[in-house]
Amino acid sequence: MDNSSILVVENLKKYYYGGGIGKNRVAVKAVDDVSFSIERGTTMGLVGESGCGKTTVGRTILRLHDVTGGKVSFKGRDLAKLSKRELRRMRPQLQMIFQDPYSSLSPRMPVGEIIGEAVREHNIVPADQYRQHIMKVMRSCGLQPQYFSRYPHEFSGGQRQRICIARAVALNPDFIICDEPVSALDVSIQAQILNLMQDLQDEFGYTYMFISHDLSVVEHISDTIAVMYLGSIVEIGDKESVFDKPSHPYTKALLSAVPVADPDYRMNRIVLAGDIPSPANPPSGCKFRTRCPYAMERCAKEVPVLANIDDGHEVACHLFDDEVAAYNAKVKGDISA
Numbered sequence: 001m002d003n004s005s006i007l008v009v010e011n012l013k014k015y016y017y018g019g020g021i022g023k024n025r026v027a028v029k030a031v032d033d034v035s036f037s038i039e040r041g042t043t044m045g046l047v048g049e050s051g052c053g054k055t056t057v058g059r060t061i062l063r064l065h066d067v068t069g070g071k072v073s074f075k076g077r078d079l080a081k082l083s084k085r086e087l088r089r090m091r092p093q094l095q096m097i098f099q100d101p102y103s104s105l106s107p108r109m110p111v112g113e114i115i116g117e118a119v120r121e122h123n124i125v126p127a128d129q130y131r132q133h134i135m136k137v138m139r140s141c142g143l144q145p146q147y148f149s150r151y152p153h154e155f156s157g158g159q160r161q162r163i164c165i166a167r168a169v170a171l172n173p174d175f176i177i178c179d180e181p182v183s184a185l186d187v188s189i190q191a192q193i194l195n196l197m198q199d200l201q202d203e204f205g206y207t208y209m210f211i212s213h214d215l216s217v218v219e220h221i222s223d224t225i226a227v228m229y230l231g232s233i234v235e236i237g238d239k240e241s242v243f244d245k246p247s248h249p250y251t252k253a254l255l256s257a258v259p260v261a262d263p264d265y266r267m268n269r270i271v272l273a274g275d276i277p278s279p280a281n282p283p284s285g286c287k288f289r290t291r292c293p294y295a296m297e298r299c300a301k302e303v304p305v306l307a308n309i310d311d312g313h314e315v316a317c318h319l320f321d322d323e324v325a326a327y328n329a330k331v332k333g334d335i336s337a
Helices: 054-061 082-095 112-121 125-138 146-148 158-171 185-203 215-221 241-246 249-256 318-336
Strands: 005-018 024-040 045-047 069-074 095-099 175-179 207-212 223-230 234-239 307-310 313-315
Touching: 005 054, 005 207, 024 054, 024 069, 024 207, 024 223, 024 234, 045 054, 045 215, 054 125, 054 175, 054 207, 054 215, 082 095, 095 158, 112 125, 112 146, 112 158, 125 146, 125 158, 158 185, 158 234, 185 215, 207 215, 234 241, 234 249, 307 318
Parallel strands: 045 207, 045 223, 095 175, 175 207
Antiparallel strands: 005 024, 005 069, 223 234, 234 313, 307 313
16 A cells, blocks of 8 residues: 555445345445545545435445445555444544534534544543643634533534534544535635635644535645546546546536636536436446447447546546557556666
């Protein structure tokens, strides 16, 4: 494993089974053969349409869902193989910020207890330093000391999300999965929360996986970006590569829908035909071929795999076979030299 990578996901699968008996059961492939890695202290944005499997990837990495197949290596240890006791000891290092700041906070607990419950449970600090630690975390997340004894219903959506962030960072984690943490907030509040998360990352070196369907938000906070479609990653690369040179037809369609703050700019919107196929019965070959304007006969027969078309920029599309071959020849030539 690359020492710079804190998380390495290899061929991750999460299937849900229902209907039928034994071999006749229907498999819903929510996450199907997903692979990526995240370097320490960076942010990877995971984007795609609703229902593509983004949140399931995050929850499966944290073992909130059981792993059907594949490997999730966190700091060199495979999370999928840890016992419940071992996983419990590692929990403080892996945290999650949930999408809805209303339903993810207990209405029966004051803010101080919400933030500190897991701190006390995992003995993060000595008992005599507990309140001081919670106050320090609250201040770092923009929460006033008098909020300690107040309840969630007394706060706005933005303040609630700050409480959710404080609850996650109070455990001094190394890795945080952010599941659309700003999608339920107003645009001005979104900017405040994103800036807070970046400030915390700069100060404490957190590593984020930022799940979102909003590409403008992902561009603001991410270092690398992975694009998902129907349970699989179709394009991945650094932010500049994906935004400046989008390659997969699905990525191009997503980027064409991002609004531009210029009244004179004419958008060349790419409208995809049809609906997302069912993950219980995906198309043969390339899953995107039923909506792709460039689909070929080959796309129905062969499943495209992620391959480099440039340094660190990978695409799963038969349209780029020549680029992949050229890149491989270049790498081979560099090695031979």
